[in-house]
Amino acid sequence: DAGVIQSPRHEVTEMGQEVTLRCKPISGHNSLFWYRQTMMRGLELLIYFNNNVPIDDSGMPEDRFSAKMPNASFSTLKIQPSEPRDSAVYFCASSLLGQGFTGELFFGEGSRLTVL
Amino acid sequence: AQTVTQSQPEMSVQEAETVTLSCTYDTSESDYYLFWYKQPPSRQMILVIRQEAYKQQNATENRFSVNFQKAAKSFSLKISDSQLGDAAMYFCALSGTYKYIFGTGTRLKVLA
Numbered sequence: 001d002a003g004v005i006q007s008p009r010h011e012v013t014e015m016g017q018e019v020t021l022r023c024k025p026i027s028g029h030n031s032l033f034w035y036r037q038t039m040m041r042g043l044e045l046l047i048y049f050n051n052n053v054p055i056d057d058s059g060m061p062e063d064r065f066s067a068k069m070p071n072a073s074f075s076t077l078k079i080q081p082s083e084p085r086d087s088a089v090y091f092c093a094s095s096l097l098g099q100g101f102t103g104e105l106f107f108g109e110g111s112r113l114t115v116l
Numbered sequence: 117a118q119t120v121t122q123s124q125p126e127m128s129v130q131e132a133e134t135v136t137l138s139c140t141y142d143t144s145e146s147d148y149y150l151f152w153y154k155q156p157p158s159r160q161m162i163l164v165i166r167q168e169a170y171k172q173q174n175a176t177e178n179r180f181s182v183n184f185q186k187a188a189k190s191f192s193l194k195i196s197d198s199q200l201g202d203a204a205m206y207f208c209a210l211s212g213t214y215k216y217i218f219g220t221g222t223r224l225k226v227l228a
Contacts, residue, residue, distance in 0.1 A: 033216060042122075042220030043207060056215070089159065104151075105216060107161035 006108035018080040025094030035091040082115045118143045122219035129198045137193045139208030151209040
């Protein structure tokens with residue numbers, strides 16, 4: 001089975017540009033998470049979707065960040081305008097979760113973003 | 117609020133020896149789960165072990181075991197017979213209602 005697929009794997013852009021990161025979760029999973037990984041802060045939860053509905057976006061750092069999940073097989077994380085401090089690795093993870101979040105998260109390979 | 121704290125940014129262990137990685141957490145929920153994930157240089161996150169908070173018995177997976185102290189809110193990972201392939205970042209994670217959060221990670225170096 002294909003795992004979580006993220007694109008692009010690497011993105012280098014200039015400050016002020018729009019960045020769109022994409023994620024295809026594992027088929028059949030009902031939950032999708034976006035995380036940001038930096039050396040200083042580790043893995044930060046940005047937003048969580050359940051059945052395509054955003055449940056908790058309290059981790060989204062600013063209005064410059066937005067995330068969508070138009071259907072069960074696709075999600076995007078958009079940064080507009082991007083800033084150098086957004087440079088990080090962004091991970092998408094999916095799972096089949098009921099109440100209580102007991103399950104394993106399956107991660108994509110991450111998208112490394114560099115904003116110059 | 118839920119928090120996960122890993123106070124050891126880096127640890128080293130000699131090959132074939134045993135090492136323990138520390139994790140403390142805080143949560144107001146009574147039903148939650150704890151995890152250890154491994155992130156090798158490839159960046160791929162891999163589940164190592166899982167512990168249900170309602171179970172007193174510590175989870176084990178081959179060379180990996182945990183010491184779960186619920187009252188102290190402590191959840192350490194013990195790796196026995198360390199191997200070169202164990203070198204990675206290790207993240208402690210806590211899940212509860214609508215939250216699945218991670219610590220800042222511990223980088224484990226395995227010395228030959």
